[in-house]
Amino acid sequence: MCDRDRRTGCCERIPLFLADLGGFSSPARCVCVCVCVCPCPCILASAIYFSKEPTPQDALNGRSAMMSCEVNIPTNVVYSWLRNGEPVHNTERRFQEGSDLKFTAIDRHLDTGMFQCVASNTVTGETARSVNASFNIKWLESGGVTLKEPASEAKIESSQPVTLRCHIDGHPRPNYKWYKDGVQLTERSHQINNKERTLTVKSASPDDSGLYYCCAHNPLGQVCSNKNFTLDIVDKSFPVPVVVPEDQVVFRNQEAVFHCQFTAEPPPMVQWFHESEPVFNKTRLILYNNGTLLITQVKQRSTGTYRCVAHGPTGRDVTLQATLYIAEINEMDPIMPRVFTADTLERVKCYPPSGHPEPEVWWEHRGRRVPTVGRVYQDGTDLVFSPTNGSDSDSYTCVAKNKAGERRQQLTVTVATRPEWVTPPQDTEMLEGQAGYLHCHARATPTPHVVWRRGTNIITEEDPRFRLFPNGTLRINSVEVYDGVIYSCQSKTEGGFLMGHAKVTVLEKLKFTPVPQPTQCLELDKEISIQCIATGRQAPKILWSKADGSPLPPWVEQKEGTLRFGKVLRSDAGNYTCTASNSLQGEIRAFVSLTVSILLCRHQHSKPIHLDSDQDKTPYKMIQTIGLSVGVAVAYIIAVLGLMFYCKQRRNAKRLQKSQEGEEPEMECLNGGAMLHNGQTTAEIQEEVALTNLGTTASAEKRHSSNDKLHFPRVNLQTITTLGKGEFGEVLLAKAKGIVEGEEQTLVLVKSLQARDEQLQQDFRREADMFAKLSHPNVVQLLGLCRDAEPHYIILEYMDLGDLKQFVRISKGRDEKMKSQALSTKTKVSLCMQVAQGMEHLSNQRFVHRDLAARNCMISDQRHVKVSALGLSKDVYKSEYYHYRQAWIPLRWMPTEAVFEDDFSTKSDVWSFGVLMWEVFSYGELPYTKLSNDQVLEGLQSGKLKLPPLDCCPFELHRLLEQCWAPSPKERPTFSELVHALANLPSDSKV
Incomplete structure (x- = not known):
């Protein structure tokens, strides 16, 4: 048995070219040839057939969808799509991707009808069309509730039927539910027609008054009406307000009047209440027959809420209310001064004071109201600078006013400008030992803040070596040699900053380094050298001489400021002068008194005897001085050690007591400070002496x-x-x-x-x-x-x-x-x-x-x-x-x-x-x-x-x-x- 092609009824289709039949070079249409014996005629058919065709399908309105199309041999085949026989053009919502037609969002109006896929062979010119397919689009759209009968709201009367219609629609047809004031209505009390989408109130009464809306649902979901209907059935016996009382704001001891009137058949009874207490005719309260209430002298106790209640023969009471206030206006909160940078958008809010009636608020500048448009304008209670300008630096006033009075608060605005140099820092030469000045004077709004640095370290006002002046000048109180470094200053405002640098060159004074000791002791028969060193801007020449002008003896030599005694003699005692001089700074002198001593050995103790040139000085004077100094030092050390021992014992006792009381154990902080618990230290730092402590403990x-x-x-x-x-x-x-x-x-x-x-x-x-x-x-x-x-x-x-x-x-x-x-x-x-x-x-x-x-x-x-x-x-x-x-x-x-x-x-x-x-x-x-x-x-x-x-x-x-x-x-x-x-x-x- 031969298998036939389901589309053509033939056993097999093969492409046949005329060249195969007689050498023609042009291609011919394909001919269906049966290669096996089949009792069917050979019918000519197209060589293009669809292996995948579009099929009818369900789609949700607003959701994505796709129709597919594919042929058996896609070589040289191009695709296109038709809708109701017209070509489909690509849009962002609907477009062709390959052979498929894609929909990013189905539209129930634009995507109805029949879609058909067209395949064309670009070589042979053949064209084939698929079967038609369409979408079964499911949708649900919201709508409002309208009055169907009677024709207008003016014709609605009590005891007459009223019909409302719901305009929600969808496919498949949705089911409808009706609600009044949020409560679902049933068919027992109302007539509901799902097909017509209507609700009928058979005999309308004031009890049927309320807000009506509908909801509908189908397989796509549920929606409720986007515009509801308020049904108001008027009963002539029901009190209807004619004059509504209004809130009153009056001054103390003035009168206040509340008007309240209703209409109904028969006329309703009107009663007034103050808060929860009924109001009766009194000295300062007068009730009129038309419902008006007069308060002749308003006091603080008169303020509050007043209610006007109307009682009809049937139905519930109707209540209207108003509030009585005494006119007042409280103080305004202060507005802090503001500093802005130039060319920025800035807002300043004015917070109105509380008061009755509510105060009106506006901004003023130089006696005029700030406009609501422009570069500087008022937006509600905000003062807006869009953008800021240097000329905006000024005072602005926020004004709040009501019938009780007026309040004002001033705002000071400063628009910061970038500093400009008046006197920048300059390289300066300073004399050692004297005061030196560096200037950093810049002009800006507001006054710039100046920060000085010595090298990389900030100079603070607490540093006693310097003084900082308000105009930016820095004074070095007493210039030292090591002050010869780079100084920098920063002059800064919110609008920017300037940096300046100055190199300080210290002009070193001519001085001894160090000053020779004024009294020195030489040991008899020993080789001794005494140094005299001086420095200055120019290397000084140093000479030793005797104070009485006599020449130095031959056994005493001087070289480069060193006075050398080859062997100390008794005659070497006396007064000497060291003179340092250079051509720039002149000369300086230092005076030294030399004494000569000998050591006597007695009971294994060496004691020096001082000799001088006059032989009349006390021999033990120097030893006494040294002994006294050493004794004081030893006593001081003993006192310090004793005090430390005492403090340590007290700390140990306190720590033991804290431990027994269950306090937290001691902790140290890596970045300094002791552990804190609820803001209090729970432990002392371990007993350590700072690295800078020079004591000998x-x-x-x-x-x-x-x-x-x-x-x-x-x-x-x-x-x-x-x-x-x-x-x-x-x-x-x-x-x-x-x-x-x-x-x-x-x-x-x-x-x-x-x-x-x-x-x-x-x-x-x-x-x-x-x-x-x-x-x-x-x-x-x-x-x-x-x-x-x-x-x-x-x-x-x-x-x-x-x-x-x-x-x-x-x-x-x-x-x-x-x-x-x-x-x-x-x-x-x-x-x-x-x-x-x-x-x-x-x-x-x-x-x-x-x-x-x-x-x-x-x-x-x-x-x-x-x-x-x-x-x-x-x-x-x-x-x-x-x-x-x-x-x-x-x-x-x-x-x-x-x-x-x-x-x-x-x-x-x-x-x-x-x-x-x-x-x-x-x-x-x-x-x-x-x-x-x-x-x-x-x-x-x-x-x-x-x-x-x-x-x-x-x-x-x-x-x-x-x-x-x-x-x-x-x-x-x-x-x-x-x-x-x-x-x-x-x-x-x-x-």
């Missing part, structure tokens, strides 16, 4: 011996670059020779102490002490200290990939040259885990970090992370710090209790660690990046601040972050618990 000696082990020669440090600036001073990247055993040179991080502030110096020393006490693989190591000269240095371990924040930022970049290996979720968890382990050690040692963030952690190329404290708050990460209460704080990393109560603890570090984890998983994004610092501060204060959830971290980590950010510190986990939780995080956690 035992504790100081112990500390210095400890720090001496970390001492590193400054000459072995080679600075590579400046990484940034922090509160203490510059942070440097340097090479240190021989600081690590087995390494010739080591890359190190150097923190310098350039700040003059005493508290910052103390914090710097405390930080060095604390790093010296920490030893953990995930905490940077303190390698050395430089204290031999200023500025002091802390030398810390440095990791070759820098800080963690830059590392995760680069990991997100698209530049393959800069991008490190992509960070997997497992790697990010590992980075956070290492930080948690370092902080666990830190907290176990009773330290608090106070500035934990990705910027303060270091990372190596092996992705080994260590907790550090770079604190680059002055430039590199200045945007991540906020100036609050005279300090720069990492606001976006701090919990509420740390910001507002200064209560730092391990639990506040846990909050910061949660933000650090958020940083790692967001690839270094700034927390709350869409909020300003002030908005972050407000969010913390209100308790509504919350970091946005991350799309790329495990669910378990989300839960851990919520625990870290618990509002109560007690509810936050410890670092040990965090380490445990991160270690047990499933490696296949869903992201």
Whole structure:
């Protein structure tokens, strides 16, 4: 049996060319040839037939749809579509994609009719058309409720039928429900026609009055009427308001009148109420028959709500009300002066005072109302500058007025301009020992604020060596040689700033360095040298001479200011003069009195005997002076040691008492300060003497011996670059020779102490002490200290990939040259885990970090992370710090209790660690990046601040972050618990 083609009825179709029949070169139409014996005739048919044709289908109005079309041999075939026999043109809503016709949103009006696919062979010219197909479009459209009968609302009468129609329609036909005042109506009480979409009230009465609406639903969904109908059936016996009482605002002791009238058959009874008490005719209250109420003398007790109630023979009462106020206007809140920058859009709001009636508010400038249009205009109660201009600096007045009076508040606006030099700083020569002046005088509005720097250090008013004048002048009270550096000044307003620099050259005075001791003792028969050194702008010539003018004996030599006695003789005693002179500065003199002494040995004690040229001085005078000095010094040391011992005993007793009372154990803060609980210190800092303490106490000696082990020669440090600036001073990247055993040179991080502030110096020393006490693989190591000269240095371990924040930022970049290996979720968890382990050690040692963030952690190329404290708050990460209460704080990393109560603890570090984890998983994004610092501060204060959830971290980590950010510190986990939780995080956690 042969299989026939279902479309042509033939056994098989093959293309046949005339060339096969006789050598013709032009192609002929395909001929259907049966290759097997079949009792069917061979019928000519098209070579194009559809393997996939469009079919009728359901579609939802407004939703997407598609009709498909495909032929058996698509080679050289192009497609097009017809709708009702007309070509379909591509639009954004309906377009052809390949052979298919796509609809992004079916339109029940535009997409009705028959669609047909047309396939054409571009070589043979053949064309084939598919079967027709259409959409069964389902739709549902909202409409309003209208009155069908009677013809108009004016013809609605009581006891007559009323018919409403719902104009919601759809396909298939929807089912309808009717509602009155939100309550569904049933066919028991009303006639509902689903086909006609109508609701009929057979005999309308006032009880049928209300708001009517309809809802309809079909397979597409449900909609309710978008315009409802209010049916109001008037009953002549029902009181209808004619005159409605209005709110009254009158002055004290004036009269007030409320009018209230109703109409009905028969006329209703009207009664007045004040608040909840009925009103009767009294001395100051008069009720008229027409419903009017007169209050003759209004007092404070007369104010309030008055209700006019009408009682009809049937139905419910009708109530109208109005309020009586005494005219008043309260004071306005003051408006703070505002400083704007030029060419910016600025608004100032005027808050109107409370009062009755409500005050009218407007702005005035120089006695005239500010217009509602223009560059400076009034928008509601706002004064708008669009944009600001230098000429806008002036006083503006907000006026609020009602019948009780008028209130005014003045606003002072200053448009800040960029400073202009009047006297810029200039290179200056100053005389040593005298006062020197540097000028930094600029003109601007408002008066510029001037900041002076000596090198990189800010000069403050507390520094006794300088005086800052209001006009920007700096005075160096007594110029020293080391004051010869670069000074810079910044003159700044909100409109901009100027920077000026001046090099100070100190003209050194001619002076002895040091001044020779006026009285000196020489030992008889010994070789002695006495030095006299002087400096000046020009190298001085130094000569020794005897005060009486006699020449120096031949056994006394002088060379380059040194007076050398080859062998001291008794005759060498006397007065000598050292003279230093140069051609620029003249000469100076120093007088020295020399005495000669001999040592006598008696009972194994050597006692010097002083001899002078006159042989009449007391021989033991010098020994007595020295003995007295040493005795006083020893007594002072004993007193200091005794006082320290006494204080230590008292502190130990207090600490024991606190421990017995259950107070919290002692904790130190990495960035300075003791642990606080509810704003009070819970422990004293451990007994350590500051590095600057020059006393000779035992504790100081112990500390210095400890720090001496970390001492590193400054000459072995080679600075590579400046990484940034922090509160203490510059942070440097340097090479240190021989600081690590087995390494010739080591890359190190150097923190310098350039700040003059005493508290910052103390914090710097405390930080060095604390790093010296920490030893953990995930905490940077303190390698050395430089204290031999200023500025002091802390030398810390440095990791070759820098800080963690830059590392995760680069990991997100698209530049393959800069991008490190992509960070997997497992790697990010590992980075956070290492930080948690370092902080666990830190907290176990009773330290608090106070500035934990990705910027303060270091990372190596092996992705080994260590907790550090770079604190680059002055430039590199200045945007991540906020100036609050005279300090720069990492606001976006701090919990509420740390910001507002200064209560730092391990639990506040846990909050910061949660933000650090958020940083790692967001690839270094700034927390709350869409909020300003002030908005972050407000969010913390209100308790509504919350970091946005991350799309790329495990669910378990989300839960851990919520625990870290618990509002109560007690509810936050410890670092040990965090380490445990991160270690047990499933490696296949869903992201």
